[in-house]
Amino acid sequence: MVKSIVFLLIFSHFLFGNDLEQSKAIYENDCMSCHKQLSFELKSVFFDYLLKYSSEDVVKTALIDYLKNPNKDTSVMSKNYIRRFGIKNRSNLNDIELKMAIDYYWEKYKVFGKIK
Amino acid sequence: MSVSKNRGISLQQSEKKTLRSFLLLYSFMVLIILFFSAFIYYNLQKELMLGKQNSRLKEYSDELISKIIYMHENFYDGIEYPRSKKYRSAIYDGSGKVIFSTLQNKSVDLNKNIYVIDNKIHFIRLLERYYLGAMYLVIEIDDNSGWFNFVKNKVLIYGVLLFLFLVFVGYFLLKMILKPMRDSIYLLDRFIKDTTHELNTPINSILINIETIKRENLDQKSLKKIERIDIASRTISNLYNDLTYMALNNKVVSNNENIELSKIIKERCEYFKIILSQKRISCSLDLKDGIYLHIDRKKLTRVIDNIISNAVKYNKKGGFIKVTLKDRYFEIEDSGKGMTKRELRDIFERYTRFDKSVGGFGIGLNIVAQIVKEYHLNIDVKSTPDLGTKVRISW
Numbered sequence: 087m088v089k090s091i092v093f094l095l096i097f098s099h100f101l102f103g104n105d106l107e108q109s110k111a112i113y114e115n116d117c118m119s120c121h122k123q124l125s126f127e128l129k130s131v132f133f134d135y136l137l138k139y140s141s142e143d144v145v146k147t148a149l150i151d152y153l154k155n156p157n158k159d160t161s162v163m164s165k166n167y168i169r170r171f172g173i174k175n176r177s178n179l180n181d182i183e184l185k186m187a188i189d190y191y192w193e194k195y196k197v198f199g200k201i202k
Numbered sequence: 203m204s205v206s207k208n209r210g211i212s213l214q215q216s217e218k219k220t221l222r223s224f225l226l227l228y229s230f231m232v233l234i235i236l237f238f239s240a241f242i243y244y245n246l247q248k249e250l251m252l253g254k255q256n257s258r259l260k261e262y263s264d265e266l267i268s269k270i271i272y273m274h275e276n277f278y279d280g281i282e283y284p285r286s287k288k289y290r291s292a293i294y295d296g297s298g299k300v301i302f303s304t305l306q307n308k309s310v311d312l313n314k315n316i317y318v319i320d321n322k323i324h325f326i327r328l329l330e331r332y333y334l335g336a337m338y339l340v341i342e343i344d345d346n347s348g349w350f351n352f353v354k355n356k357v358l359i360y361g362v363l364l365f366l367f368l369v370f371v372g373y374f375l376l377k378m379i380l381k382p383m384r385d386s387i388y389l390l391d392r393f394i395k396d397t398t399h400e401l402n403t404p405i406n407s408i409l410i411n412i413e414t415i416k417r418e419n420l421d422q423k424s425l426k427k428i429e430r431i432d433i434a435s436r437t438i439s440n441l442y443n444d445l446t447y448m449a450l451n452n453k454v455v456s457n458n459e460n461i462e463l464s465k466i467i468k469e470r471c472e473y474f475k476i477i478l479s480q481k482r483i484s485c486s487l488d489l490k491d492g493i494y495l496h497i498d499r500k501k502l503t504r505v506i507d508n509i510i511s512n513a514v515k516y517n518k519k520g521g522f523i524k525v526t527l528k529d530r531y532f533e534i535e536d537s538g539k540g541m542t543k544r545e546l547r548d549i550f551e552r553y554t555r556f557d558k559s560v561g562g563f564g565i566g567l568n569i570v571a572q573i574v575k576e577y578h579l580n581i582d583v584k585s586t587p588d589l590g591t592k593v594r595i596s597w
Contacts, residue, residue: 133274140296140332197334200279201302 109190132195134162153177228372240357251349259325274333293336398445408435456498464489470506482520489527501573508566509534531596541585
């Protein structure tokens with residue numbers, strides 16, 4: 087019994103630990119590679135999404151929708167910014183990768199558990 | 203003639219019973235109406251109180267929103283949530299998940315605007331922009347229950363006063379409605395009592411005179427006539443005693459004494475001897491001597507007479523009556539027409555008569571039941587249709 091529990095713990099750590107690493111790698115390579123060259127942080131975009139969509143599920147769905155089909159009407163960026171810099175290109179990531187990147191993005195900036 | 207004074211005993215009892223039943227039902231209805239009114243009043247007062255708190259709570263929420271906007275714009279890991287001594291608060295995201303809470307009562311209904319729960323008032327505000335992802339903002343303050351105690355005391359005092367007033371009105375209303383009926387019953391009651399009283403002297407006179415007649419001097423035809431007169435007089439005398447008991451039973455003080463049952467049973471059987479012989483009913487006695495009961499003689503006589511009288515009345519010609527007396531009971535068995543189980547249920551009800559071809563008012567067994575109850579005795583009646591009836595009085 088104890089052996090099975092220990093095995094499960096190790097297995098899940100290996101599995102999810104790997105997931106997190108993989109998500110981080112996608113986020114860093116495919117998102118941050120461009121965004122770090124921009125004048126604003128992705129944190130402020132996250133808070134703009136929170137301001138507009140509130141809950142985790144809705145925020146994540148809105149992010150995925152936007153990244154798959156960037157559109158000035160659904161963008162959270164200001165009109166001035168869009169007029170000046172336009173909207174971003176469609177993401178090249180597949181659905182799974184996109185979801186992993188968004189999950190990592192949520193975990194990185196979420197407010198849950200960070201307020202005292 | 204004033205009939206409202208000096209009311210009869212039976213009338214008072216039935217009137218009291220009606221009054222009690224009416225007042226019980228009336229009070230119940232009044233209570234339901236009062237509870238309903240109190241409930242509406244309580245809810246109105248609660249709405250009023252919440253309305254007063256609403257503007258204060260809105261001010262608190264405005265204050266909190268400005269602090270949350272600041273947090274949103276300057277967020278960092280470990281940022282402190284704004285707290286106040288005046289209220290506690292919480293923020294919830296669009297899915298109803300708690301972002302942060304300082305509430306004491308965590309059970310929050312986000313669909314309501316303002317409500318009271320466990321002495322706490324919760325005020326819910328739906329935000330237009332979701333700072334920190336918060337769609338709902340909850341403000342909690344203590345409900346000091348001052349309003350509730352005020353409403354409770356008011357409802358209790360006015361409720362009790364109104365209830366007493368309505369019961370008082372109901373009591374007099376019923377008395378007023380019952381008055382004409384009470385007067386008619388009183389007249390009837392009075393008539394029965396007067397008639398009963400007037401019967402006593404002539405009956406006794408007849409019975410004494412019959413006893414003084416020397417029967418050996420009479421021819422067979424006259425003797426038979428005298429016996430018939432004797433039986434008829436005894437029947438009237440028995441009825442007279444029952445009616446007197448009914449009319450006066452509660453006014454007469456019981457004169458209890460130790461009575462030897464075998465003696466009184468023999469005496470009463472002797473009293474019915476002529477009636478028994480007329481119907482050719484044999485009477486066998488199996489009586490144990492030395493058994494005493496502490497009881498009023500007249501009342502015990504009413505019990506025995508009424509049971510024997512029924513045993514004779516409903517017996518067939520040439521039948522039998524068997525009287526048994528043992529340590530813990532006496533029993534009178536007859537070979538009469540008996541009763542069905544359904545009839546047995548009602549035998550102690552006043553004015554119940556199963557066979558209208560025989561005489562009587564149907565008050566005999568009711569009187570027996572009253573006396574048996576008064577002396578904490580037990581009465582058990584077993585009967586088989588067409589075979590007979592056994593009445594057992596045990597103690």
